[in-house]
Amino acid sequence: MxxxxxxxxxxxxxxxGGVGASVFSPVRGYLERFAPLSGSxxxxxxxxxxxxxxxxxxxxxxxxxxxxxxNVTGESEEALYYAVGYAQARDRAFQLDLQRRQMRGELSAxxxxxxxxxxxxxxxxxxxxxxxxxxxxxxxxxxxxxxEAYTAGVNEIMANxxxxxxxxxxxxxxxxxxxxxxxxxxxxxxxTLTGSFRTLRTSLVADRLGGEVAEELYPSRLDHESPIIRDxxxxxxxxxxxxxxxxxxxxxxDPALADWLSxxxxxxxxxxxxxxxxxxxxxxxxxxxxxxxxxSLMAPPVWYEMNLSTPATSVRGVTFPGxxxxxxxxxDAGAWGFTNTGADVIDFYRYDTRNGEYRYEDEWREFETExxxxxxxxxxxxxxxxxxxxxxPVIEREGERVGVAWTGHTAESTPQAIYQYSQSxxxxxxxxxxxxxxxPTQNLVYADRDGNTLYYVTGRIPIRTTDGEVVPGDRIFxxxxxxxEWQGFTPFGTSxxxxxxxxxxxxxxxxxxxxxxxxxxxxxxxxxxIAEAYSDPYRGIRIYDRLDxxxxxxxxxxxxxxxxxxxxxxxxxxxxxxxxxxxxARAADDTAEIGQYVDALDDWDRRMERxxxxxxxxxxWFDEYRERVFGPxxxxxxxxxxxxxxDWVLQHLGPDSRWxxxxxxxxxxxxxxxxxxxxxEDAEYDTYGGYNTTGAMDHPLGLDFLGYPALPTDGxxxxxxxxxxxxxxxxxxxxxxxxxxxxxxxxPGGNSGSYYSGHYDDQLExxxxxxxxxxxxxxxxxxxxxxxxxxxx
Amino acid sequence: MxxxxxxxxxxSAEAWRWLTMIVAIAVGLVAAWVHWAxxxxxxxxxxxxxATRGRALLAGFGFGVLVVALFVVALFVGGDLTQYLAxxxxxxxxxxxxxxxxxxxxxxxxxx
Numbered sequence: 001m002x003x004x005x006x007x008x009x010x011x012x013x014x015x016x017g018g019v020g021a022s023v024f025s026p027v028r029g030y031l032e033r034f035a036p037l038s039g040s041x042x043x044x045x046x047x048x049x050x051x052x053x054x055x056x057x058x059x060x061x062x063x064x065x066x067x068x069x070x071n072v073t074g075e076s077e078e079a080l081y082y083a084v085g086y087a088q089a090r091d092r093a094f095q096l097d098l099q100r101r102q103m104r105g106e107l108s109a110x111x112x113x114x115x116x117x118x119x120x121x122x123x124x125x126x127x128x129x130x131x132x133x134x135x136x137x138x139x140x141x142x143x144x145x146x147x148e149a150y151t152a153g154v155n156e157i158m159a160n161x162x163x164x165x166x167x168x169x170x171x172x173x174x175x176x177x178x179x180x181x182x183x184x185x186x187x188x189x190x191x192t193l194t195g196s197f198r199t200l201r202t203s204l205v206a207d208r209l210g211g212e213v214a215e216e217l218y219p220s221r222l223d224h225e226s227p228i229i230r231d232x233x234x235x236x237x238x239x240x241x242x243x244x245x246x247x248x249x250x251x252x253x254d255p256a257l258a259d260w261l262s263x264x265x266x267x268x269x270x271x272x273x274x275x276x277x278x279x280x281x282x283x284x285x286x287x288x289x290x291x292x293x294x295x296s297l298m299a300p301p302v303w304y305e306m307n308l309s310t311p312a313t314s315v316r317g318v319t320f321p322g323x324x325x326x327x328x329x330x331x332d333a334g335a336w337g338f339t340n341t342g343a344d345v346i347d348f349y350r351y352d353t354r355n356g357e358y359r360y361e362d363e364w365r366e367f368e369t370e371x372x373x374x375x376x377x378x379x380x381x382x383x384x385x386x387x388x389x390x391x392x393p394v395i396e397r398e399g400e401r402v403g404v405a406w407t408g409h410t411a412e413s414t415p416q417a418i419y420q421y422s423q424s425x426x427x428x429x430x431x432x433x434x435x436x437x438x439x440p441t442q443n444l445v446y447a448d449r450d451g452n453t454l455y456y457v458t459g460r461i462p463i464r465t466t467d468g469e470v471v472p473g474d475r476i477f478x479x480x481x482x483x484x485e486w487q488g489f490t491p492f493g494t495s496x497x498x499x500x501x502x503x504x505x506x507x508x509x510x511x512x513x514x515x516x517x518x519x520x521x522x523x524x525x526x527x528x529x530i531a532e533a534y535s536d537p538y539r540g541i542r543i544y545d546r547l548d549x550x551x552x553x554x555x556x557x558x559x560x561x562x563x564x565x566x567x568x569x570x571x572x573x574x575x576x577x578x579x580x581x582x583x584x585a586r587a588a589d590d591t592a593e594i595g596q597y598v599d600a601l602d603d604w605d606r607r608m609e610r611x612x613x614x615x616x617x618x619x620x621w622f623d624e625y626r627e628r629v630f631g632p633x634x635x636x637x638x639x640x641x642x643x644x645x646x647d648w649v650l651q652h653l654g655p656d657s658r659w660x661x662x663x664x665x666x667x668x669x670x671x672x673x674x675x676x677x678x679x680x681e682d683a684e685y686d687t688y689g690g691y692n693t694t695g696a697m698d699h700p701l702g703l704d705f706l707g708y709p710a711l712p713t714d715g716x717x718x719x720x721x722x723x724x725x726x727x728x729x730x731x732x733x734x735x736x737x738x739x740x741x742x743x744x745x746x747x748p749g750g751n752s753g754s755y756y757s758g759h760y761d762d763q764l765e766x767x768x769x770x771x772x773x774x775x776x777x778x779x780x781x782x783x784x785x786x787x788x789x790x791x792x793x
Numbered sequence: 794m795x796x797x798x799x800x801x802x803x804x805s806a807e808a809w810r811w812l813t814m815i816v817a818i819a820v821g822l823v824a825a826w827v828h829w830a831x832x833x834x835x836x837x838x839x840x841x842x843x844a845t846r847g848r849a850l851l852a853g854f855g856f857g858v859l860v861v862a863l864f865v866v867a868l869f870v871g872g873d874l875t876q877y878l879a880x881x882x883x884x885x886x887x888x889x890x891x892x893x894x895x896x897x898x899x900x901x902x903x904x905x
Contacts, residue, residue, distance in 0.1 A: 007903060008903070008904050011900050011901075011903035011904055012904060014900060015897075015898070015900055015901065015904075018897050018898075019833060022833075022894075030886055030890065031829040031832075031890060031894075032829060034883055034886050034887040034890065035825070035829035035832060035887070035890055035891070036825075036860055036861055036863075036864030036887050036888075036890070036891055037825050037826045037831075037860060037863065037864050037867070038825060038826060038827060038828050038829050038831065039829065039887065041883065041887075042868075045868065045871055045873045046871075703881075704881065705876075705879045705880045705881055705883075755876060756873045756876050758872070760876075
């Protein structure tokens with residue numbers, strides 16, 4: 001009996017200990033998430049085929065088409081956008097919450113210390129404060145009312161059914177969505193497209209390497225002849241005046257601060273292509289709009305496609321998850337798309353300070369301060385002071401500070417503009433809507449079914465003055481001395497915009513025959529300063545080259561040609577450099593071992609195609625060459641590769657350039673070729689498609705299974721068919737909209753962000769092969785979600 | 794007669810033991826479908842229904858394997874098996890949890 005008791009006591013203790021360990025240790029987390037049958041990780045597999053939801057806004061229906069695109073109908077706009085919110089959250093709930101957390105500086109609360117820097121930066125920039133004042137100004141508008149309906153729809157999922165796998169993996173549930181969160185999503189994309197610290201970086205390079213070198217590396221104007229608005233098609237208002245010359249800043253910036261800030265601006269490669277061709281040059285006599293915005297490529301995609309219909313409107317296109325309205329798309333009247341203008345809408349200021357005060361002109365003022373706490377999962381919360389001046393937020397880091405003025409830091413009406421695009425009935429409506437488009441600065445292209453075409457720069461562009469004189473924004477201003485003032489701008493308030501470039505004076509062309517945009521210089525001689533610099537012009541040159549040749553030929557432009565242009569893989573960097581490289585390699589004495597590679601380059605058509613060895617060799621050679629040219633000097637001055645100049649500057653370095661001092665250009669080119677060949681052989685790549693794959697498109701959580709499979713694809717960062725595998729950016733949406741025929745589009749991945757959905761990556765192969773699917777505005781698909789007026793509403 | 798002895802006598806009748814085992818499995822599966830603690834419950838019940846301690850451990854392990862099998866079938870029927878199998882370490886964790894937990898819970902057989 002005693003031994004029985006002892007045994008029972010022992011076993012009982014073991015069992016109790018085991019159960020206790022399961023309940024009070026990390027094991028419990030594994031059980032809760034991954035226990036078969038009951039684990040929360042499997043909740044997302046349980047998606048009913050159809051469902052009826054009672055809501056406060058009336059009847060609506062969601063059908064999913066063959067690519068998981070919600071085809072949403074509503075008896076009213078409120079009912080429609082309520083259903084839109086529900087569908088978006090059903091498909092992208094985690095993405096919504098992650099983006100909101102990032103912009104609010106609340107990532108560390110769920111992922112830990114690794115995102116503390118991001119949270120610190122975004123808390124100090126107070127994007128949330130800017131979103132709040134924007135919402136306050138919009139709440140009573142039509143767009144505001146519909147955002148409220150959308151928010152209620154999102155919360156049907158966020159509050160009641162947050163089944164996304166990622167919530168389970170990170171072990172948290174999302175807070176309810178708010179209209180301010182929707183505005184935050186718009187601030188996020190505005191920041192992505194206009195939040196540049198180029199001024200600080202240029203200033204730092206000038207400080208380290210000298211002003212002359214900085215001017216050479218970061219020219220404000222690249223030497224090419226292919227601006228967006230060219231001779232013959234320029235609106236008169238845009239032709240006057242002369243361009244501003246770059247001047248180095250008299251005020252320096254702390255290097256560590258500039259380095260730290262650089263991680264929070266757009267990744268290189270953010271850009272886009274678009275063009276509109278009028279009926280003058282098309283086979284049908286009706287215009288065609290084409291657009292492929294280049295943004296970060298990831299799983300799930302940055303865009304969410306929707307097909308929306310009410311008795312009064314029909315619109316299809318893509319939006320950012322978290323935003324109710326179609327941003328790029330087509331309605332009954334016409335189609336519109338955007339590329340980034342790259343206008344300079346951000347300035348930086350230094351101040352004289354003393355004891356918590358800063359000097360502004362003749363008086364000492366107290367910083368507007370607020371204490372914030374950043375929560376850290378599994379770590380110590382961080383306390384932080386947010387400071388602001390008359391110009392905007394102040395970014396501080398280890399005792400160094402810089403003031404920031406950004407057009408997104410005020411109440412603005414862009415959501416109203418985006419809503420108005422959906423409602424537009426033609427060219428005049430689009431122009432009126434564009435007046436409300438405050439941030440970001442974009443190149444809008446538009447065509448309608450009446451045959452009109454349009455190019456217009458959107459967004460508020462500041463006119464800076466110092467002592468009453470207009471100055472460009474490519475320098476750090478002395479904020480205490482009143483330099484670089486923006487008249488009519490009230491950060492975290494409501495701006496009058498009275499001192500900004502008037503709408504009519506912004507670059508635009510009414511009814512161009514055709515116009516192409518690819519983030520290149522807008523116009524040679526703008527009336528007003530627009531930007532510090534623009535992107536590499538390779539895509540812009542190629543687009544105009546092909547459009548020009550086609551327009552001057554006997555063959556009219558048709559949708560097939562437009563798609564072929566979006567597929568174009570000719571790399572103009574290779575056109576310029578490969579003949580020289582081959583000549584140098586052939587002239588060298590020791591190239592017998594690499595003869596096959598030199599032959600491949602020589603025979604190559606300069607197209608970045610997946611089955612090409614030469615394309616693979618060129619892309620690796622180019623980056624090795626870049627590293628060998630700039631690396632030694634930059635490293636010597638403690639500057640990383642993010643400070644290297646763009647590809648156009650590298651391409652145009654002549655043999656006598658200062659960057660080859662002590663070396664020969666030919667020698668550097670050959671060294672780079674040897675290194676590229678070694679790299680290729682070590683990695684056992686056979687063709688470009690082995691290196692250039694969709695596998696680079698990761699999920700933000702970094703888990704392999706949530707990323708996309710590695711499909712070979714074409715294109716480089718310099719080709720019209722745009723894909724930068726080294727820093728996955730590129731065509732985040734491809735759209736071709738003929739005004740008299742079926743429109744098509746494709747996203748890089750799938751419309752659903754639910755890992756278990758068949759639509760998680762069902763467009764990836766189409767995208768990799770530069771194929772398209774229908775974006776018909778006909779309502780299609782099985783009825784999945786039915787929304788009814790609730791009894792208690 | 795103590796409750797323990799009554800249970801021992803009941804379990805010694807083979808027909809009753811099998812019936813008890815079937816009921817234990819059914820109850821355990823339902824519990825495991827509702828909550829992860831069901832893995833403990835199911836493992837403990839099949840352990841208690843087993844004739845010997847050695848068989849109890851086997852029964853617990855077997856119950857865990859049955860849970861896994863049902864789970865995999867459910868994923869296959871739902872069209873989610875491929876995605877599940879791609880989940881790497883999560884697959885290993887989810888496959889290991891039921892047999893280990895249920896076999897551990899089957900130590901309850903040592904109590905009676």
